[in-house]
Amino acid sequence: MIAIGADHRGFKLKEEIKKYLTEKEIEFEDFGTESTEIAHYPQIASKVAKEVQSGNADKGILICASGGGMATVANKFKGIRCECCDSEESAKEAKSHNNINILALPAKKLDISVAVQTIRAWLGVEFLNGRYLERLKMIEDIENENMK
Numbered sequence: 001m002i003a004i005g006a007d008h009r010g011f012k013l014k015e016e017i018k019k020y021l022t023e024k025e026i027e028f029e030d031f032g033t034e035s036t037e038i039a040h041y042p043q044i045a046s047k048v049a050k051e052v053q054s055g056n057a058d059k060g061i062l063i064c065a066s067g068g069g070m071a072t073v074a075n076k077f078k079g080i081r082c083e084c085c086d087s088e089e090s091a092k093e094a095k096s097h098n099n100i101n102i103l104a105l106p107a108k109k110l111d112i113s114v115a116v117q118t119i120r121a122w123l124g125v126e127f128l129n130g131r132y133l134e135r136l137k138m139i140e141d142i143e144n145e146n147m148k
Contacts, residue, residue, distance in 0.1 A: 003057035005031035005044040007070075010063030010107040012036070013115055017061065020116050026123075029057065045073035052101050053077050060102035061119065067106035074102045078147045081139070086110060091122035099127040099136060 002021065006014035011033055021028045031047040033039035041064045051057040060082075062070035067084030074082035082102035085091040086109050094100045103122050105115055127133075 001057050002026060002028040003031055003048045003051035003060040004028050004062075005048040005060075005070075006033060006063035006107070007039045007041040007044055007065075008033055008036050009065035010070075010105070011039075013105065013107045013110065013112065014063050016112040017063070017115060017119065020112070020119070028061075041069045042073045045070045046077075049074040049077040049080050049082075049102065053079050058101075059123075061105065062102060063105045063107050065106065065108045067104040067109075071102075071104040074104065078143050081136075085118050085122065087114065088117045088121040091118045092125045095122050095125045096128045097132050097135075099132070 004014060004017065018028065018030065031051070032044050045062050048060040048062055052060045062074060064070045071082045071084045074080050080102055081098055081100045082104055083094040083098065083100050084104040084106060085094050086106050091103065103119065105118065
């Protein structure tokens with residue numbers, strides 16, 4: 001299951017992404033917001049990150065204007081690896097090299113077709129393991145040392 005959330009700037013793109021996920025029969029749960037009225041991205045990102053961190057969701061998608069704010073908040077949670085991606089190529093690399101479990105999308109840069117291509121790439125590529133697994137272990141060690 002994918003946990004999805006957006007602030008007011010990402011709301012419209014989130015609604016389009018939900019249509020795509022429904023069409024492809026990809027299970028998701030929406031964690032807000034429900035309109036274009038101001039919503040605070042740290043609250044939405046926290047909800048999605050907690051769902052992924054707890055294992056209630058396998059993956060997450062976060063959308064705000066730049067994608068950066070959502071990614072910053074999500075990465076405050078131990079075990080979360082979130083990157084802001086704005087293309088098929090960036091999503092493939094983020095997943096294959098860093099095994100990201102939350103994808104952040106910049107609503108101000110993406111139309112629905114590019115957003116769908118980015119999501120499809122992220123969902124479709126496998127983590128490469130090998131030296132990348134060693135790097136993830138390093139990240140885990142850093143988390144254990146600094147996230148008490």
